[in-house]
Amino acid sequence: MTFKTLDDLTDIAGKRVLVRVDLNVPVKDGKVTDATRIERVVPTIRELSEKGAKVILLAHFGRPKGEPVADMSLSTIAPDVEDILDHRVQFAADCIGEKAGTAVTAMNNGDVLLLENTRFHKGEEKNDPDFIKALAVNGDIYVNDAFSAAHRAHASTEGLAQVLPAYAGRTMQAELEALEKGLGNPKRPVVAIVGGAKVSTKIDLLMNLVKKVDALVIGGGMANTFIAARGTDVGKSLCEHDLAETAKKIMIEAASSGCAIVLPVDGVVAREFKAGADNEVVDIDAIPADAMVLDVGPKSIAAVNEWVSKAETLVWNGPLGAFEIAPFDKATVAVARHAAARTRSGALVSVAGGGDTVSAMNHAEVADDLSYVSTAGGAFLEWMEGKPLPGVDILNQAK
Ligand SMILES: Nc1ncnc2c1ncn2[C@@H]1O[C@H](COP(=O)(O)OP(=O)(O)OP(=O)(O)O)[C@@H](O)[C@H]1O
Numbered sequence: 152m153t154f155k156t157l158d159d160l161t162d163i164a165g166k167r168v169l170v171r172v173d174l175n176v177p178v179k180d181g182k183v184t185d186a187t188r189i190e191r192v193v194p195t196i197r198e199l200s201e202k203g204a205k206v207i208l209l210a211h212f213g214r215p216k217g218e219p220v221a222d223m224s225l226s227t228i229a230p231d232v233e234d235i236l237d238h239r240v241q242f243a244a245d246c247i248g249e250k251a252g253t254a255v256t257a258m259n260n261g262d263v264l265l266l267e268n269t270r271f272h273k274g275e276e277k278n279d280p281d282f283i284k285a286l287a288v289n290g291d292i293y294v295n296d297a298f299s300a301a302h303r304a305h306a307s308t309e310g311l312a313q314v315l316p317a318y319a320g321r322t323m324q325a326e327l328e329a330l331e332k333g334l335g336n337p338k339r340p341v342v343a344i345v346g347g348a349k350v351s352t353k354i355d356l357l358m359n360l361v362k363k364v365d366a367l368v369i370g371g372g373m374a375n376t377f378i379a380a381r382g383t384d385v386g387k388s389l390c391e392h393d394l395a396e397t398a399k400k401i402m403i404e405a406a407s408s409g410c411a412i413v414l415p416v417d418g419v420v421a422r423e424f425k426a427g428a429d430n431e432v433v434d435i436d437a438i439p440a441d442a443m444v445l446d447v448g449p450k451s452i453a454a455v456n457e458w459v460s461k462a463e464t465l466v467w468n469g470p471l472g473a474f475e476i477a478p479f480d481k482a483t484v485a486v487a488r489h490a491a492a493r494t495r496s497g498a499l500v501s502v503a504g505g506g507d508t509v510s511a512m513n514h515a516e517v518a519d520d521l522s523y524v525s526t527a528g529g530a531f532l533e534w535m536e537g538k539p540l541p542g543v544d545i546l547n548q549a550k
């Protein structure tokens with residue numbers, strides 16, 4: 152890694168520093184349910200503010216598709232940033248234009264300002280030069296502290312580093328160092344668990360991942376997509392049927408790479424997506440047409456834990472079930488606790504990552520027992536695949 156860090160940033164009193172952070176945190180009923188991503192960016196914000204910089208935070212929240220969406224406003228997250236930082240955080244209702252400009256002009260040295268969701272503009276995801284310029288006009292320096300969004304070549308994650316002096320924040324630095332230390336030269340067998348809900352954005356990664364690991368355990372919505380691809384009816388489960396061909400190709404690639412694919416053999420099904428919903432365990436080929444799989448079942452938990460017992464290295468992104476609503480947290484909690492016990496005994500190096508995955512590890516009360524918990528999900532998987540991360544690459548190229 153050849154990028155510059157905050158150690159290289161001296162004499163920044165009065166400088167406007169645009170800091171890309173990841174505030175894409177889990178939220179329920181307007182309340183942040185896991186603040187890990189906020190906690191991780193506090194050191195960078197505090198350090199810059201204490202050095203007298205004007206700290207301007209850029210972040211996305213959700214996937215609003217280039218238009219403002221009320222429940223994806225970062226105003227929901229601002230009070231939590233303020234509480235955790237223990238420092239006043241101003242909020243501007245746009246990340247570019249007059250609202251942003253006026254708020255930046257009003258800043259004093261050491262102030263912290265959070266700008267509205269960058270994804271409320273189409274130019275963000277397109278990495279559009281005009282949008283980059285509109286963001287850059289409010290900064291003298293750019294710091295990227297969002298490792299978990301570094302797999303996106305977006306204006307605020309990559310584009311700004313093309314036009315402003317660019318530095319890695321403390322979390323960016325720490326994440327890369329920790330992943331390299333834990334997984335740079337992994338002991339085999341390496342087992343990966345991939346679950347969660349972001350099927351379309353993660354499924355392609357699995358094609359390379361199966362070439363690198365000895366077993367790939369698939370859970371969550373991702374598993375339903377693979378099970379459906381085999382021709383099994385998944386009822387009303389979260390499933391991306393149009394990805395069936397991709398899923399089949401991954402299974403073929405896994406077979407030729409000697410990677411075992413571990414799919415659920417049973418599931419916990421319900422007819423409603425709510426806590427305490429009536430539920431039953433069914434074999435995976437007997438999912439009722441009007442029900443959805445919300446967790447993997449007990450036989451599957453035992454099979455996954457057998458793989459965790461064999462593993463010397465475990466990488467995990469995406470919960471095995473809808474862990475936020477009881478009792479569909481059982482598989483995620485059981486496997487997390489087994490992985491934690493093996494890690495504590497020294498038999499396993501375990502790295503888990505992802506916005507909701509961190510929350511799931513906290514829910515299982517194992518976050519401190521795993522070797523490392525990354526804030527990154529998709530970025531972590533891409534790093535694991537060996538794919539260049541645009542947000543990191545551009546920092547390495549920065550002058
Ligand atoms: N069977 C299932 N049906 C519906 N939702 C599920 C199921 N299994 C898991 N989920 C949901 O998946 C979500 C997490 O998926 P996601 O892919 O976003 O993981 P993540 O750890 O947040 O990774 P990233 O940081 O890349 O977003 C959780 O909110 C969980 O409820």
Ligand SMILES: O=C(O)[C@H](O)COP(=O)(O)O
Nearest residue numbers: 173175299300506528529
């Ligand atoms: O939650 C994440 O993994 C990051 O914030 C990136 O979000 P995205 O998958 O919507 O780009």
